[in-house]
Amino acid sequence: xxxxxxxxxxxxxxxxxxEKFFLQNLEYQKSAHxxxxxxxxxxxxxxxxxxxxxxxxENQKKTIDLFISFEPKLQNTHDKIEVNEIIQKYYSNTNxxxxxxxxxxxxxxxxxxxxxxxxxxxxxxxxxxxxxIIKSADDKYQYEVKTQRRKNMLFIILALISVLLFIxxxxxxxxxxxxxxxxxxxxxxxxENKKKLLEQNINFQEEKIKNLHQNLxxxxxxxxxxxxxxxxxxxxxxTDSEQMMKDLFLKVSNLIQIDKKNNNLLNESSLENKQFLNxxxxxxxxxxxxxxxxxxxxxMNLSSKEISALENTTxxxxxxxxxxxxxKLGLGRENDVSVFLNxx
Numbered sequence: 001x002x003x004x005x006x007x008x009x010x011x012x013x014x015x016x017x018x019e020k021f022f023l024q025n026l027e028y029q030k031s032a033h034x035x036x037x038x039x040x041x042x043x044x045x046x047x048x049x050x051x052x053x054x055x056x057x058e059n060q061k062k063t064i065d066l067f068i069s070f071e072p073k074l075q076n077t078h079d080k081i082e083v084n085e086i087i088q089k090y091y092s093n094t095n096x097x098x099x100x101x102x103x104x105x106x107x108x109x110x111x112x113x114x115x116x117x118x119x120x121x122x123x124x125x126x127x128x129x130x131x132x133i134i135k136s137a138d139d140k141y142q143y144e145v146k147t148q149r150r151k152n153m154l155f156i157i158l159a160l161i162s163v164l165l166f167i168x169x170x171x172x173x174x175x176x177x178x179x180x181x182x183x184x185x186x187x188x189x190x191x192e193n194k195k196k197l198l199e200q201n202i203n204f205q206e207e208k209i210k211n212l213h214q215n216l217x218x219x220x221x222x223x224x225x226x227x228x229x230x231x232x233x234x235x236x237x238x239t240d241s242e243q244m245m246k247d248l249f250l251k252v253s254n255l256i257q258i259d260k261k262n263n264n265l266l267n268e269s270s271l272e273n274k275q276f277l278n279x280x281x282x283x284x285x286x287x288x289x290x291x292x293x294x295x296x297x298x299x300m301n302l303s304s305k306e307i308s309a310l311e312n313t314t315x316x317x318x319x320x321x322x323x324x325x326x327x328k329l330g331l332g333r334e335n336d337v338s339v340f341l342n343x344x
Contacts, residue, residue, distance in 0.1 A: 002028065006046060015054050022046045040070075041079055048086055052093075064090045077114045084110060209300055279344060286328050294321050299341040 006021030026043040044063055051060040064087055071083045084107050091100035276299065277292050287295070297307045304318040311318070326337055 003043060003046070006043075010046065010050060015050055019047065019050055022050065041082060045082070045086060048090075060090065077110060077117055081107065081110045081114060205300070209302075276341075276344065280341075283344070284328055287325070291321060291325050291328070294318070295325060295337075295341055298322065298325070298337050301338045 002021045002025040006018045006025060009015070009018035009021065022043050026040055026047070029040050029043065044067060048060060048063045048067075051057075051063060067083045067087055071080060071087075074080050074083065084103055088100060088103045088107060091097075091103060273296050277296065280295060281287060281292060294307065294311075297310065302310075304315040304322070307318045308315045322337065326333075326335065329337070329340060331337060331340060
């Protein structure tokens with residue numbers, strides 16, 4: 001701070017004030033540092049210039065003597081060169097040739113030493129910079145290698161995960177496809193078995209219906225003969241009544257046997273009919289018991305004449321019941337009640 005103030009006053013040619021601050025700065029350097037030599041050079045240089053301008057030769061000589069006294073104690077070659085250049089300038093101005101020659105020779109040696117030190121410093125600095133560059137390049141290379149390794153590892157992990165997911169998805173699809181094939185196979189087998197059972201049941205029912213038709217036809221023919229015999233008895237009083245009675249008993253026995261066969265055929269499918277009637281009653285609760293019974297015959301596709309023979313009623317009555325049943329089932333006149341009932 002004081003050195004700056006002294007320089008300011010020196011610049012505006014307030015030399016007294018400048019000298020004061022330069023001397024104060026020199027005293028401060030003496031009190032602040034055990035070895036003041038490196039720190040006092042700038043203050044002494046300013047004082048030497050000030051004394052040169054103001055013509056204070058005595059103080060100028062004291063300053064040079066002070067330079068000469070601590071110059072050997074300086075460690076820095078550059079500081080020594082600056083001090084010797086000031087001393088050289090002083091000897092040159094005072095025409096002291098012998099000391100000037102000695103200082104000049106010393107400066108030559110100091111400059112050579114300084115150049116050598118500078119070259120050494122440059123080499124050291126160059127080595128340091130080269131080492132730093134090499135280290136930086138090596139660190140960068142190592143970082144890039146590590147980064148690349150991480151990327152490669154991440155890529156390998158992602159690839160393994162992708163392969164694993166692909167395998168899992170493939171196995172899952174394969175398992176589902178196999179499961180679906182097995183289910184389709186079982187369903188197909190079940191449908192085929194069901195189809196076979198239905199075909200067997202249909203064939204069995206058709207055979208029963210065929211036998212029932214044959215028995216009904218036989219019963220009708222027997223009843224016709226029975227009626228003819230009764231007419232003959234009524235018209236021919238002289239006819240052998242005993243022989244006629246035997247024939248009538250024989251015809252009645254035949255009718256009883258036919259009814260037994262029909263009842264056996266009907267009883268064979270009693271469980272199936274029971275299940276059918278229960279389901280029909282559940283779907284259409286408005287049907288009476290008589291109508292449910294007739295639905296069983298309609299399902300077998302028996303004609304009104306065949307049903308009337310089984311129920312000992314007229315064909316007209318059966319037709320009336322059939323119309324009522326179709327109405328309760330929600331069927332039109334063109335709909336076949338037998339087809340509808342077989343679909344339940």
